Amino acid sequence: MFTDFFSKSRTIWHTPLVALIMYGCSGLPSFSQVQSAPPAQAQAGPTANIEDPTRPQAQLSLDFDRDPVPSPDPEANAPVSTSLPAMDRSGELHKRQDGIYTMHTDVDEVLLNCAVVDEKGQSVTDLRGSDFRVWEDDVPQTTRSFLHQDLPISLGILVDNSGSMRDKRAAVNAAALNLLRASNPQDATFIVNFSDHAILDQGFTSDIVALDRGLSHFDSKGTTAMFDAVAASADELANHAKHPKQVLLVITDGADNASRLDMEQAIHRVQNLGGPVVYSIGLLFETDKEESQRARRALEILSQETGGIAYFPNSLQDVDNIAVEVARDIRNQYTIGYHSTKPANLGGYRVVHVEAKASNHGKLIVRTRKGYYANKQAPQHMQTAQEAK
DSSP: OOOTTEESOSOOOOOOHHHHHHHTTSOOOOOOOOOOOOOTTOOOSOOOEEOOTTSOOOOOOOOOOOOOSOOSOGGGGSOOOOOOOOBOTTOOBEEOTTSOEEOOSOTTEEEEEEEEEOTTSOBOOOOOGGGEEEEETTEEEOEEEEEEOOOOOEEEEEEEOSGGGTTTHHHHHHHHHHHHHHSOTTOEEEEEEESSSEEEEEEEEOOHHHHHHHHTOOOOOSOOOHHHHHHHHHHHHHHHOSSSSEEEEEEESSOOOSOSSOHHHHHHHHHHTTOOEEEEEEOOTTSOHHHHHHHHHHHHHHHHHHTOOEEOOSSGGGHHHHHHHHHHHHHTOEEEEEEOSSOGGGOSEEEEEEEEOOTTOSOOEEEOOSEEESSOOOOOOOOOHHHHO
């Protein structure tokens, strides 16, 4: 059930120039989702398709498969909570009787997920709130909340489905499953396969079997519209994430060559939505030099701007270890909250910088998002099949 970017069609509409100019400051159109009986040999799994983010919705073909059987995972069928993780000034997490985490009613608090490593690249997990310093637009900020806990996350796994990935998919799918097994068992994950358009092949669930089925929905062909897939997936998180801590993992073997959005627009969209952390794995060892350089630069910037890491393995054999490392990195993060000294109603982009120092450690490196947009827009209303009729 992707809103805005994902639709029932298998076509991407061309983007008007004026719409692209207005894109960064306007909401995105909603979409309608229609259920149809799955083709006789179609693999099961909810599927939706990417729609151009700036074009009004049109009635297009319904040639997609959908699993009519609800997930066996109760969490996958539960109402979605839109609340953010909550911490009080003592750093304690509050959990309601229904299992939902809650936070201050003060929605102006900026929350940063931070990973900390030492000079050897090893995770540092024994820091306190007083060890961190935060700046926004070069102005020191006062930390109001601090948490270091293995919180469940909302995760989107985006896998390149273009023709060049055909011989890599078996190894990539196995690595993705190992990542899921090494992750918090309460994580809610969705699967997107993308080529010249992006398809949601499994909606949010914690069921490994269902996620394996979603990863298996590939037919490697076509081009690579990675930026569109990232923007669409960020929108899915904004509208339907089951847990407030949000992560995207992108796996691709080449540069984007089909998106309607460029890299800057995709990053803007991620940041404007409050931003998931983006991890990326570039399988560039068989890619020609020029394309490899373009792909590497895009993945590095996308990950660095959002607080993630870009990995570039030398072979498929390395992907499995990287996937487990990503799961470990996610589970060892700190969450820091502060109230900006700059009024939220001023809007605009704010640059964020975080440092950590502790007497029992040498130089520490903090990785978090580079900034955020104040007054982020609320997710657009999703139009259901019943409403569309």
